[in-house]
Amino acid sequence: MIIGALRLTFIVPPDSGSTHSAAQKIKDRLWSKFKLALSEQPTISGPQLVIGAALVGYDEGKTRARLDQIIKHLNEWSSVELINDEIELVHFDDLELERDFEKYDP
Numbered sequence: 001m002i003i004g005a006l007r008l009t010f011i012v013p014p015d016s017g018s019t020h021s022a023a024q025k026i027k028d029r030l031w032s033k034f035k036l037a038l039s040e041q042p043t044i045s046g047p048q049l050v051i052g053a054a055l056v057g058y059d060e061g062k063t064r065a066r067l068d069q070i071i072k073h074l075n076e077w078s079s080v081e082l083i084n085d086e087i088e089l090v091h092f093d094d095l096e097l098e099r100d101f102e103k104y105d106p
Contacts, residue, residue, distance in 0.1 A: 001057070001058060002058065002059070002063045003056055003089070004055045004087070005052065005087070005088040005089075005090065006052065006067055006071070006087055007050060007052055008026075008052075008071075008074065009082070009083050010026065010048070010050075010051070010080055010082055010083065011047050011083050012048070022049055023049050024040075025080075030051075030053060030070065034070055035055075036053045036054065036055050036070070037054045038052070039051065039053075055067070060091075068087075
């Protein structure tokens with residue numbers, strides 16, 4: 001299994017209200033279109049907004065393609081300004097290996 005994670009950074013325009021309302025709009029749109037797990041990172045101040053997203057897949061190519069599709073959708077959506085995106089793929093087998101390796105103590 002593969003866990004695909006995204007960290008998405010947006011600029012919130014001053015006329016859009018609070019960063020929380022902008023985050024909710026983005027999260028609602030992504031949930032309705034892609035059915036992702038989503039989380040908004042609390043912001044101290046400023047116009048930046050960070051949202052985390054995750055999905056689970058069984059094939060690395062298909063999981064990466066799905067994440068790329070999400071980023072493409074956000075870049076084409078004129079209501080938001082995506083300024084940075086980060087993709088991380090975590091292979092579940094790697095997590096098992098790390099856990100087993102920690103148990104090993106020669």
